Amino acid sequence: xxxxxxxxxxxxxxxxxxxxxxxxxxxxxxxxxxxxxxxxxxxxxxxxxxxxxxxxxxxxxxxxxxxxxxxxxxxxxxxxxxxxxxxxxxxxxxxxxxxxxxxxxxxxxxxxxxxxxxxxxxxxxxxxxxxxxxxxxxxxxxxxxxxxxxxxxxxxxxxxxxxxxxxxxxxxxxxxxxxxxxxxxxxxxxxxxxxxxxxxxxxxxxxxxxxxxxxxxxxxxxxxxxxxxxxxxxxxxxxxxxxxxxxxxxxxxxxxxxxxxxxxxxxxxxxxxxxxxxxxxxxxxxxxxxxxxxxxxxxxxxxxxxxxxxxxxxxxxxx
Numbered sequence: 001x002x003x004x005x006x007x008x009x010x011x012x013x014x015x016x017x018x019x020x021x022x023x024x025x026x027x028x029x030x031x032x033x034x035x036x037x038x039x040x041x042x043x044x045x046x047x048x049x050x051x052x053x054x055x056x057x058x059x060x061x062x063x064x065x066x067x068x069x070x071x072x073x074x075x076x077x078x079x080x081x082x083x084x085x086x087x088x089x090x091x092x093x094x095x096x097x098x099x100x101x102x103x104x105x106x107x108x109x110x111x112x113x114x115x116x117x118x119x120x121x122x123x124x125x126x127x128x129x130x131x132x133x134x135x136x137x138x139x140x141x142x143x144x145x146x147x148x149x150x151x152x153x154x155x156x157x158x159x160x161x162x163x164x165x166x167x168x169x170x171x172x173x174x175x176x177x178x179x180x181x182x183x184x185x186x187x188x189x190x191x192x193x194x195x196x197x198x199x200x201x202x203x204x205x206x207x208x209x210x211x212x213x214x215x216x217x218x219x220x221x222x223x224x225x226x227x228x229x230x231x232x233x234x235x236x237x238x239x240x241x242x243x244x245x246x247x248x249x250x251x252x253x254x255x256x257x258x259x260x261x262x263x264x265x266x267x268x269x270x271x272x273x274x275x276x277x278x279x280x281x282x283x284x285x286x287x288x289x290x291x292x293x294x295x296x297x298x299x300x301x302x303x304x305x306x307x308x309x310x311x312x313x314x315x316x317x318x319x
Contacts, residue, residue, distance in 0.1 A: 016124050016260040018252070019043040022154060023100065024115040027088035034091055038154045039113075040120070040146075042252055044282050045159070047101045047108065049116045053079075063166050067112060072101055078168065079110040085162060086138065090114060104281035105160065105169060105302055120154070122146055124219075127254035130155065139165065143194055144254040156254075160281060160302075164197045169303070187316040188243065190214045192222045192258060193250040193279070198302060202248065202279065205305045209312065214244075219256030222249065223264060226271055241273050246316040248300075248308075251280045251287070259294050266295040275315040279308070 020040035027035040050072070056079055058068040065085040066078050079099060083090050090096075096112035127144035134155065135142050143156040163169050189206055193199045194217045203213045216222050229243045247265070249258040258278060265271045275297040280287060282301070291299045298311050 016257055017121060018124065018257065019119055019121050020154075020156065021046055021049070021100065022117040022120050022148075023098075023113045024117060025083060025086065025088065026090050026094040026114050027086075028091045034094075037086070037088075038148065038152050040154050040156050041100065041102065041111075041159065042156075043119060044287065045102045045104045047103050050099050050101060052096055052099055052112065065166055066168075067096075070099075070110065072099075072108075072110065075108050077101070077108045077110050079112060080162070080166070081112045083112070083114075085166070102159070105163070106304075107168075107170070109163070109168070111159075120148070124254055124257045124260070127156065129254075140196075141165070143252070158195055158197075160195045161197045169197070169201075185210075185313075185316070185318065187211045187245040187312065188214070189246045189248060189312070189316070190216070190222065190225060190244055191248045191279075192216050192219060192253065192261065194218060194253045195250070198250065201303050202308070205303075205308055206312070209309050211312070218253045219249070219258060219261030219264075221255075222247075222261050223256070226265065226274075230270065239273075240270055241317045242319065244274055245319065246312060247274055247276045248279045249276060251278060251282065251290075259290055262291070262296050263294040273317075275317065277311050277315060 020042055023039055025037040025039060027037065029035055053070045056068040056070045065081055067081040068079055069076050070079050081096065083096065094114045096114060098113050098116050099110040100113055100116065101108065101110050127146050130142040130145045141158040141161045143158045145153045145155050148154050189211050191199060191202050191213060199215050203215060206213050214225065216225055230240050233240045233243045249261055251258040262276050265276060277298045277300055278291040278296045279300045279302060288299050297315050300307055300311055
C-alpha cells in the first residue's frame with residue numbers, strides 16, 4: 001500500500017497515460033503567413049522551462065543545430081536550436097524565447113523553443129502514427145501524433161533520434177572487455193522500443209554478446225508477439241521460457257507504454273515467468289519506483305553496454 005502514497009495517480013496501476021508539455025514552434029511561410037507547429041515532450045524528461053539564458057557561448061566542433069553551451073543552475077549544458085534542426089525560419093517576434101531543460105540518457109540538455117503552452121494528460125492509445133508528409137518533413141523523428149482541440153495535431157518528437165542525428169548520444173563502456181566478451185550462453189531476447197535508433201543500439205550490443213534478438217515497437221505488438229510464441233510453445237509441448245528467456249522494454253511507446261505492458265505480462269500466470277528489464281532514457285527515482293510497482297525485474301538507463309550485458313547475464317532464464 002505504501003507505493004500508492006508516492007506514485008503519480010496516472011501510473012499507480014499502469015494506467016497507460018502520460019503527461020506532456022505542449023510547446024510551439026512558429027514558421028514563416030513564403031507567402032508571409034505563419035504556421036504553428038504543436039509539439040510535445042514527456043514531462044518525465046523535463047527538469048524545468050526557463051527563459052532563454054543570455055550567456056550561451058559556442059565551442060569548436062559543435063554542429064550548427066547546437067546554439068552553444070550555457071550554465072543552467074550548476075550544470076553547463078548544450079543548447080539545441082530546434083528551429084535550426086527543423087529547418088524552419090521563425091518570424092522575428094517569435095525567436096527562441098524559452099529553453100526546455102531535459103534530463104535523459106544520463107545527460108542534461110536544453111531545447112530552444114518559441115513558446116511553452118501547458119501540460120496535457122493524454123492516453124498512449126490516443127497516439128497515432130504520423131502522416132507520412134509530416135514524418136518526412138521532420139526526418140522520421142516523430143514518435144506519434146494526437147489530435148487536440150480544433151483539429152490540430154500535437155507531434156511527439158523522438159529526441160533520442162534527434163540527439164543521435166546530431167552525434168550527441170553516448171553509448172557507455174563500448175570498449176569494455178567484459179561488455180564485448182562473447183557470452184558462453186545464448187539467449188532469445190525480445191526488445192520493445194518505438195525508437196529505431198534505440199532498437200539498433202540495443203540489438204548491436206546483444207548480438208555482439210551472442211544472443212538472438214527479436215524486436216517490436218510497442219507494448220501492443222509485444223503482447224501479440226508473446227501470444228504467438230506461447231501458441232508455438234504449446235504446439236511443441238515446451239515451456240514458454242524455452243522460446244524466450246528475457247524481455248527488455250522501453251517505457252514510452254504509443255498504443256501501450258512499457259509499464260502497462262509489464263503489468264499485463266506479470267499478471268499472466270504463464271508469461272510472468274519471463275523476466276522483464278525496463279530499459280529507459282529516464283533515471284529519476286520516481287521512474288525506478290514505477291518499474292518496481294509493476295513488478296519489473298530490473299531497471300536500466302540507456303545506453304550502457306556493460307550494464308545491459310550484466311543484467312542479461314543476471315536475469316535471463318538459464319536453460
